Amino acid sequence: MSTMNEENYALSFDDLKVTFETSGPEVQAVKGLSLQVRPGEVVALVGESGSGKSVTSTAAMGLLPSNAKITGEAKVGNVNVVGLDQGKMRKMRATDIAMVFQEPMTALNPVLTIERQLTEALELHGIAYGGEATNRAIELLTMVGIPDPAKRIKQYPHQFSGGQRQRIVIAMAISCDPRVIIADEPTTALDVTVQAEILDLLRELKDRLNTGILLITHNMGVVADMADQVAVMFQGNLVETGSVDQVLMNPQHEYTQRLLAAVPRLTPVEIDETATHTSATAPVGRELVLEAKDLVLEYDMRGSTFRAVENVSFNVAKGEVLGIVGESGSGKSTIAKAVLGLLPVADGTLAVKGHNLPKLSPKEARKIRKDIGVIFQDPAASLNPRFPIGECITEPMVVHKVGTKQERINRALELLDAVKLPRNVINRYPHELSGGQRQRICIARALTMNPELLIADEPTSALDVSVQAVVLEMLQDLQRDFNFACLFVSHDLAVVDMLADYVVVMQSGKAVEQGPVKDVLHAPQHDYTRRLLAAAPVPDPVLQAERRAAWRELNATK
Amino acid sequence: MWKFILKRLGSAIGVLFGASLLLYILVINAGDPLSDLRESNAENREYLMQQRIDYMNLEQPWYLRYWTWLTGASRCIIGQCDLGRNINGIEVADLLGNAASSTLRLVFLATVIAAILGIAIGVLTAVRQYSGLDYLVTFLTFLFFSLPVFWAAVLLKEFLAIGYNNWLANPQISIGTSIAIGVVLGLILQMFLGGSLKRRGITFIITAVFVPLILQYTLWLNFYRYPQMGPAVIVVLTVLLALSATAMSVGMKEKKVLYPALISAALVLVAYYATFSLLQNANAWVLIFGAILSVVIPGLVGWFMGGRLKRIAAGVSVTVGFVGAGLTVIDHLFRAWPGFLEVKGRPIATIGSSTANLKGTFWDHFLDNATQLLLPTILLAIISLASYSRYTRSSMLEVQQQDYIRTARSKGLSERTVIFRHAFRNALIPIATIAAFDFAGLIGGAVITESVFGWKGMGELFITGLRAVDPAPVMAFFLVTGTAAVLFNLLADIVYALLDPRIRV
């Protein structure tokens, strides 16, 4: 299809296959991929873990490890980079093909100044030298929106925020005017509002420089926001390609359909300027499980204290789900930590079933812990790697000395059924399970003691979309069956909208808005909530275009 | 940054104080200092015992004895050390001066050599992970880790010193042996230089052919007893260095680097003649001053001629100038060698830190000190080299996995730039801390080395002191080594802060 290279593509793949030789059997990461990126066009390569999307991009950069066998073609401009001599490949990097990486926090060398890191590519590729290169670098920083670039260029990466670092990485990528930029999950590690800004920047630069962009992402909202063309990958195969409207609005392949169905969506927001909603007025008959009043939480930072949460009040009753949303550093996870007893309460009250936690003796506190279950974010770290699954699940019973050995085994089997995992998993070890499966084990462990309160701290944010859907659905079902109260911490408004009854919106340690979900998320009063809502992209290109306009307007008035 | 360093210094001094108390208590409880006198049959036994009790304040309780020592030792800050008397009533402070200087010289030299070579080898093996070189170095480092120092010292003495001295009396290498040496060197060199099979083969053949020829030629010249170099060889070598350093850094076409490098080479020749008679009767200050000039002048030349490449130009010129100056010094050493052999027929020494009553010029003493230091330094350096290379290797491998290395590669930088500019500086950060630890460890190693090589150093002070349950020399030993360790730690902290901007700011 692309052998007749009439058109001048910025980047094109033709039947690209990548196989890794491992100590075991060979692993086929990419099984024949053909795709074209035109100049000035954004092609999104979408897929979940193991789909081969990142391998594809790394192959185009010629950066795959030596145990990778590559066949087929990956052309940058008219040059096939598969099997290209390393010296020639090096000359093409930055000038023909550049890359923006996922983790801005680690993508910059911590011991070199920004100036050095920006100018070295310019000098290497003979674009500018010495003072001229520095001036050009300052220009680039201005272009990507770093304030006061002449001064800040002398600084080191750790003196910049995550969003700013990603801007610097982008400046680096565009420094030598490449034909194509590969952006590998460029906004995944960033907050939604920063993500919206970075996407705006990429879009603007692409139009200005007429660069092609291969955008690798798992986020359908980002796809709808940015892409012209979409390619969907699953398990190394390209299952569907087409324009963004075709693929997102009228998907043909079953995988794409199910993937899109799995994305949690926020129903449209109606900003009603006149309506008000009173926050947290408890209807009668609620059986309060968790109650916080004027809660203050502090971290000890080498002598000085950092106030992470200030005067936050909320409550959760039996059978209810309270969502806490906010961006990183808002203090939302700190609250979860305090409820779990991992952080002392500095001031205010935090009561579980009427017992104020700061006032309890260690023994009483331990008794209260029996009624609290917890699910954390990182499925890779939340199970002890040395415990078999059965022991992981029944650990709370062992800690509280409940049940005989047989009773514990029976309970574990029961819970495995509840989270829909095969019973023989009981003797397996965590490393044999996938992330989603481990997260289900965590849910099972949280439910072992029939808790009255479940703390879920970003339980699905490390999971793939379709896996997230399964886990969320399971949580909803179990909550209905077991009728526990739940404190659900998340950065994803759509997930909270789907799950929670009440919501608290946090910004830098303060609760800026709280109340029933239908009020707060569908008729937000506070400016910050509106910005959060507007910044989160939705997987619908038409709707997203409107939202983008609204977001710009909101930002302009700020 | 200053706050950070002062804090570290404060806690280090506290630790030093605590450690001195601990050591003092342990030493005075390590036996009976009067045991030899109790068993003696001397007539003045009582008098001798009383005298020793007086010297060592034995009638006082332990805390008073410690207090006396501590107040005396803390006067070192104002330059008036009172470290007490040893078991024979000799002021320990008087004994300490010579002992400390010879031991610290040994340890310092060994640390510097080991750090430079070890880090270089570590980088090389990390870059060529799983190569033949890597496996060989890995095996050797394990072997060095497993060598008892004293055992290896005796082997070195036997084979290196005595063997070499015997050989030097009448230098001969048979044709067969020189071919064998050539083959072995060829094998080693091709491992180090690496590259494709063809390149390795060429390296091997060239070395295996040339080394035997050079060996036989130098024997014919009687080079080993009458070595010579002369200005012509120096000029050829420095010009070759200037050309290759330019080629390796930026390529021959960059005149902005090539010219200052060649000018530096020319300056070396000028300096050779200008300083000839001065260096004939040199002293330490002349050498130090010369070394400084050999860095500063080429550096300035490079800096001002280099234009946009001034950093690289200065670096290349300094390398040329410094190596040239080094060659000049070697030339003078060569000239002094035959005379030195006359006063010291068996040059490589196995006993003592310098030859007593050696009469001769500055260069003779220079050579004497060097030959006396040679074996102990090699021994200590080998042991600590193993840990430096091992640590650098793993640190480099770790850093090479980092995201910013991938970013650097994605800019199209060459492997060399990626490794030296991006990976190496980051890899050095943890090594700075290791260096401080290693220094303290080497002092322990130095005790054994000195004992094997019969040095009158700190080790001897410590060993005889401990045998006699005599705290003053042992504590004096600790005062020097502990302070050195703390200072070294501090230095490491400063280097750490210089390398890592996250601490500095």
Add this chain to the structure above:
Amino acid sequence: MSNTNNKMPENLTSLAELEDAKLASSDEQSKSQSQIVWGRFLRHKPAMFSSILLVIIAIIAFTSIGYGPLPGWWKASYLEAGVVVNGGKPTLSLLPTWLGGSGIQWGEHPFGQDSVGKDYFALVMNGTQKSLIIAFVVGIVATFIGAIIGAMAGYFRGWVDEVLMRITDLFIVIPLLVLAAVLGQIASSSSGSIILLALVLGLVTWTGLARLVRGEILSLREREYVAAAQAMGSKTSRVIFKHLLPNTIGVIVVNATFAIAGAILLESSLSFLGFGVQPPESSLGLLISQYQNAFTTRPWLFWWPGMIIVAIALSVNFLGDGLRDAFDPRHTGHRRGLFSFLKNRKDRA
């Protein structure tokens, strides 16, 4: 990325379903962490070779001359002087007759005799026994103390950490050899027991491990499974001994082996200087010290004990290397792993 994705049903179109199908159809035997590590260790050739060599050395050392009241199969005693035969030259020969040697045989005195005609094989075996016992006791004591102190400092942090780490620094600032020599002098002047010497040496060699375990625990305690255990109300002791320490087992085991190698060398250095094992007991270091000047005349008196020390230390080091690779299969020199490798060597004499 799974290596079984080739035999997966092609019709599944959801990642979650695919993963569950894989799990349900997987018939591989479950392996615990320790089984996996053990498997990797068994495949590490230098480590396996070293283990075998070490076991052979230990068996010969303990069975040949016997241990304590137990008799051995070797007839000569290390205490009995005798007639010096053939200048005391070793009778061990490994060169077969058809290669011009005198055949593979042990002979009367395989390692030769010393100046008073004592059988040197018996002496060296006695020294090997002492060295091995001391090394293992030191290894165990140092590992135990280091692991506990490191775990406490890392878990409690704050002032506990501060105090424990300053104490550790106290031991580090005094060169290990010096501290060991002083303690060795105390131990040998109060009683000649080598077990006491070993215990005392163990008391000063734990510092490296303590720092490593502390670092490891500091990072492990931020893991979510530890937070989960604390949140469900586990007692501190359970968190430390069930969740934290078992997961630092790699660092601990690897370091224990390096500590043992270090202890062999430390003991021999001390005995060489005269602060370790005292005559009439013998140790490998003591033998070298006694015969270092015999090198030119009777080199075997110098070679045998030295080579045995190197053989033991080298095997233990390779064993530790194999264990580290087994625990940390990334193979690329785990920073902490390598830290461990050095920490024990830093103060090594």
